Amino acid sequence: MTIHMRNIVLIVCTLIYGVSHAATSKSAPQPHTLKKQPELQKTIEKPPTAITVTASGVNTVVLFPTSKDVKAAAYMKGEKLWVIFDKPMQLQIPKLDNNKPTVDRQNDQQPIFTKRNPEVIAINAQNCPDNTACYTVEVERKEGRPLMTYMLHDQDGWGITFTSEFSVQNSSNMREVKVTAKPYAMPTPSVELGIGNLFNPIKVKDKDTGQYQIFLPLLEDRIGVGDEYNFVDFTIKRSIQGVVIESHNDKLQIENKGIEAHIYSTSGLNLAPKVYSAAPANTQSLEPRKLDDPLTYEHQILQLKAFTVPDGQFYSTLKKWQRQRYKVEHDTKETHLSLALFYMASGMYKEAVTTITELEKSDDEYSKYYDVALLKAIACLFSNDEDEAYEAINKLNVADVPVHLRREVRMWYSIIEYYDEMGDNITIGTNMIQLLSDHNSNFLAGYNNDMLAKIALIVFENRIQNKDWAGAKLVNEVLNEIKPAMSARQKNEFLYELGQYYEQQDNINNAKEAWEQCASDIDDTLNRARCRFEKARMLYKTSQFINNEYIDELQKIAVTWRGDGIEREMMKELGDLYTMQGDTLNALRSWRVITDYHTNTSDALLLAQKMSDTFVEFFLSDAGKSATPFQAVSLFYEFQNLVPLGDIGDELIVKLTSDLVELDLVNRAAVLMNHLVDNRLKGMRREEIINRLSKAYLIASLPFNSIEVIAKGLDYEELPEHIAKERRYIHARALMKMGETEAVERLLDKDINQQADDIRADLYWQGGNWQKFSQNSEPYLYAIRANKSDLDDGQVLRVLQQAVAYMMMGQDELLRGLYNDFYPRIPEENRYGKIMALLANLWQVRAPMDGKQNIDELRALVNALRADLR
Incomplete structure (x- = not known):
């Protein structure tokens, strides 16, 4: 189109608009002139x-x-x-x-x-x-x-x-979308939406509730849903344009069939007619349930508000319900469940379990009823019997549940599954948040405040664990709404979870404040211990506590609380802290609390292996080597049940025997080594332990036992040289203690090693054979003569023994030379040094003797020394 033609069209349009405007306006219209043409053209080209x-x-x-x-x-x-x-x-x-x-x-x-x-x-x-x-x-x-x-x-x-x-x-021009439920459709139940327009589903997450909403936008206007349709798996919302579906099932699918939409689920769709909402209930205005009222499930199964009575009426009402149960004319199932609901409304869950169990015993068929199964599952859950709760709710057949009650059943199944699989990070459905937010207009309206708070706290805990801060915030608002009606204990549970909520978002001050407020309630020992523990752990993580401060605080808390997961967590933490400090004994003591008193828990099974590994590592690592014998022996006997089978266990026992010998507990060491020799060890390791056991008997002055153990081993010709040599010397000393001089000489014949000389020297010293003593002792003295360093105790004793031998043989010159060579090297504090000087004086090494009197004194001194040295 040319510019000229376009201008003509615009003028015509302007005139038509002016006439129309003049007909409807109260004042005379202003005519449109060509001056407005460029402005109008601009409006059309740029919307x-x-x-x-x-x-x-x-x-x-x-x-x-x-x-x-x-x-x-x-x-x-x-x-x-x-x-x-x-x-x-x-x-x-x-x-x-x-x-x-x-x-x-x-x-x-x-x-x-x-x-x-x-x-x-x-x-x-x-x-x-x-x-x-x-x-x-x-x-x-x-x-x-x-x-x-x-x-x-x-x-x-x-x-x-x-x-x-x-x-x-x-209103009349609005065309409603036709909603048709098809429970028997194949291959899966579905809901059909007669839209009459093409569409493409759009899935959006509601940031307020965490639930997904599926929008079906349409091109034609005034098409919507005039009423709300509530199903178990989804809700079709009332809309002014298009279709809006709120999903309660993560597997919900929308199939586009041209101008129709089919809603289905890959896990099977639960269909229900419209669910009427329970009227908002107020506990104060509800009348307690009368005995003659029939038990019906119009709005919910767990109708606790109807069974809630003031504290002053509790015992009188309880007696009435108990009497009612035994009246023949009343239905057994109804009266038992009513009494169970009364117990649950009063927080007496174990009594509720007992009542339902009595009902089941009266007739096995009762356990298959959906209301019996659900109430028992809930009562077991809050009696801390999660396994029984899970078993009870799995007996429930959802097909038997009226459609308007299935959402309540699904909620409890989700909660019980969460508790049963606590360690597997199970997520409670996001629709729980909407249920809580709308608790005054759904089946939760019939729950009393105590139960509502329990559910909200469970969901709050779960949202925190999954780091869903938006969802946690919404549940927090619900909890604050019902907080005035909570019990003192529930308020402390709320403070505990609130501390977790703040701490995981690095809001340390608010977390600390919440836990301190909770810990100030000395009557609530459980939550007080939980809050003190979490506060201490947070302070340690943020470096406001050092190891010792943290250990001291955990020990104080542990004194105030025993049992359940809190104690397990504290004992595990204490064990790890002690391990970091190298205190293996206290680490094992901390973990033993769990393995001894929480035997059926996964923590106990894991820690049993950890304790065994720590025990073995202590004895075989550098930490065990640096420990004193007393520490090692104490640890072994306190935790001897941790000794593993096999070579590692044998090594631990061998290590222990050395510590026992050092502590002069030779008899205990001998018992352990005898067991190893007779039952566990083989090969050369057995021969090594035979030597060690024989030596232990020798230390205990049991030479006969020492020789008896040696007889269990191989002949000397079959042994490696180092084992044979060590055993020969032990054997020789045992024979020496038994006075078998000739046997010792035969055993050590032609052995010129220093150790053989030492044994022979000791043998002849005991027998007073000074000549042969000197022959075996002097080579050793010659070896240490050239070394000018100070003598140790063993060397001083040998020099002194040699001096006595020279004295007894009358070898004055040799004694003088011995004194001159070694006396200056004897430390002043050595107990034998003064005796050496006295001997030298008596034999005129440093001063002349005084006749017969001095000789008699010398003989008396030598006899005393010989007795002492022996």
Whole structure:
């Protein structure tokens, strides 16, 4: 089209607009002239990109300028309208300056406004999947007026009208999506949506509830869902445009079949008719359940509020229920379950378990009833019997549960599974958060505050474990809402979890404050111990505690609490801290608390192996070598059950025998080594231990036993040289102690080693054969004569023995030479040094003798020395 022709078209359009405007306007229209032509042409070529908000009378219109092919879906959530488009767009959000009421009339030249239109107070862009756009429009309705909303789609885009007056025209033009449940569809149950338009599903996560919502945006306007459809696995929300599905099942699928949508699940869909909401309940206004009221499950199975009575009426009501149970004319199942519910409403879960168990014993068929199974599972769970709870709820057949109660059953199954698989990081379904947020309008409305707090605390704990801070924040709000009605213990449980919530987000001060507040309640010993432990652990992690301070605090806490997982955690932590400090004995003592008193736990099984490894490492590593014999022996006998079988265990016992001998506990060492020799050892290792055992008997002055053990071993010719030589010398000393001089001489014949000389020297010293003593002793003295260093105790004793031998043989010159060579090298503090000087004086080495008197004194001294040296 040429520029001339385009101008003609624009003029015609302008004239038509002017005539139309003149017909409907109260004042005369201003004619459009050609001067406006360039401006109009610019408007057509560049469409607006800003969201506009206009108010008129009772209406407020929000216009999203989009292209004609953009599809939309929208629904109201509270006072916010959620809108999603199937194409990306960058729209400018206005400051809402045009969101004003219109002028109704003039009075004294002053405009008078009526505030009848709903006021749009905020428009915000939201995070959305790629290639889509999401917005929320927050509306404040006028007090006492309704809020009607509808959407229109034209060439300008999508317009949303909020109005405070009902319009038959607006409501009648709405076409509802037909929802059809098909429970017997093959291959899986499904729900069919008759949309009549093409669509592409868009999945969005609600940041408030954590649940996924599936939007089906449509191109044609005024198509929506007029009522809400609640199913077990999902909810079809009431919408003003398109379809909005809230998923309660992670496996939910939407199949696009042209102008129809089929909803199904890969795990099988649980279908239910519309679920009517329980009216918000107030515990104060509820009347306690009367005995004659039939037990029905209109809204929930666990109807605790109906069985809650004031404390002052507890015992009288209990007696009535107990009497009622034994009346023949009343149904056994109903009365037993009513009594169980009464117990549970009063927090007496073990009594509830006993009551239900009595019912099951009366007839095995009762255990198959869904209400019996569920109530027993819940009672067992809060009686700390998670295994029995899991077994009970798995007896429940979901097909037997009325459809409007299945959501309650599913919630409890999720909670019990979480407790049964606590170590496997099980996630409780995100729909739990929505259930809690709407607890006044679903089956939770029939639960009393105690049970509601228990559930909220479980979900809060789970959200923290999974680091879902948004979900945890929502549950925190619910807990704060019901906190005034909590018991003191539940408030402390809340503070404990709140500390975890803060600590894991590095909010150390708030975590510390929460735990300190919890620990200040001295009557609640359980939560006090938990909070003190977590606070101490946090301070240690953040380097505000050193090892010893942390150990001291854990020991103090351990004194105040015994049993369950808290003690196990503390004892494990203490054991690790002691190990870091090298205190193996106290580490094993800490871990033993778990293996002895928590035998059926996974911690006990893991620590049993860890204790064995630590025990072995102590004896075979450098840490064990640096320990004193007393420490080693104490550790062994306190934890001897940790000695492993096989070579490693044998080595530990051998190591222990050395420490026992050092502590002069030779008899104990001998018992252990005899066991090794007779039952466990083979080969050369056995021969080595025979030598060690024989030597131990020798130290214990049991030469006969020493020779008896040697007889268990191989002949000398069959032994390696080093084992044979060591055994020969032990054997010789044993024979010497028994006075077998000739046998010793035969055994050591032709052996010229220093050790053989020493044994022979000792043999002849005992027999007083000074000549042969000197022959075997002098080579040793010659060997140490050249060394000018100080003599040790053994060397001084040998020199002294040689001096006595020279004296006894009358070898004055040799004695003088011995004195001159060795006396200067004897340390002053040596106990034999003065005796050596005295001997030298008596034999005129340093002074003359005084006749017969001195000779008699010398003989008496020598006799005394000989007795002493022997």
